Amino acid sequence: MKNKKMKLARxxxxxxxxxxxxxxxxxxxxxxxxxxxGYNPTLNLCVAICKILGKTLDxxxxxxxxxxxxxxxxxx
Amino acid sequence: xxLFQKKPIDERIVAESNKIYRTGYLIMTFGILLDLYLKLxxxxxxxxxxxxxxxxxxxxVFMAAQIVCCIMMVRKGFIxxxxxxxxxxxxxxxxxxxxxxxxxxAGAVFTLLRCFxxxxxxxxYLAIIAGITxxxxxxxxxxxxxxxxxxxxxxxxxxxxxxxGGETDED
Numbered sequence: 001m002k003n004k005k006m007k008l009a010r011x012x013x014x015x016x017x018x019x020x021x022x023x024x025x026x027x028x029x030x031x032x033x034x035x036x037x038g039y040n041p042t043l044n045l046c047v048a049i050c051k052i053l054g055k056t057l058d059x060x061x062x063x064x065x066x067x068x069x070x071x072x073x074x075x076x
Numbered sequence: 077x078x079l080f081q082k083k084p085i086d087e088r089i090v091a092e093s094n095k096i097y098r099t100g101y102l103i104m105t106f107g108i109l110l111d112l113y114l115k116l117x118x119x120x121x122x123x124x125x126x127x128x129x130x131x132x133x134x135x136x137v138f139m140a141a142q143i144v145c146c147i148m149m150v151r152k153g154f155i156x157x158x159x160x161x162x163x164x165x166x167x168x169x170x171x172x173x174x175x176x177x178x179x180x181x182a183g184a185v186f187t188l189l190r191c192f193x194x195x196x197x198x199x200x201y202l203a204i205i206a207g208i209t210x211x212x213x214x215x216x217x218x219x220x221x222x223x224x225x226x227x228x229x230x231x232x233x234x235x236x237x238x239x240x241g242g243e244t245d246e247d
Contacts, residue, residue: 025084027162029153029236039088 002037006060009053010035024048083159093149093157100145107137146228153236155228162236171225179218183210 010020017031024031024045033039034049041049046061053060111133154161160170187210191202 026086026088029162030086030088042087045087
């Protein structure tokens, strides 16, 4: 699933994929794949990206469709 | 103070490389098991007066593992598991040094084997034969490694461009 929130946050900060990649220690292709939904980053990488973009994990990586509580799931 | 700063390697490259190395490990494992089985079968059959030889199974398995892993890496779009994995310019210095090291290692091993297998009556020519053997293997192996690295780099770069064509634009 595409990560539009991350791309939006990156564009807001006026940072290119290459610059973000260099800042977090990965390749530009990895950032591209994360934004395109082709790769699931580890928690460490997610945190590093959040620090650079000045956002929280919820802001960038929480998926809205799965935003249901455990009790709601159990009721189903 | 650290004298050598290690560049971080992309976690995605590490994860993909691990899958590829696991495939290579499985190929080598089953190949060695097959080779052991064939050798044991050969031993048993030779006791009954029949001889069965399978001299190239080890070499075939080794080459199959290397080629399969190389193809898998190129299909993923990278050429190594180092920080040169997805570089856009060929790291000639790095792979040049690696090729020279490979050539030196191969040359040294072949030269030593050649010297051990030589007839002891011809030891006066030992230095000349060893020198020629070492130089020929060193040059051939180094050149072959470098060319293979370059071809792999070009193929991986093309593959990366093809894969990136399916992604969204950067901005």
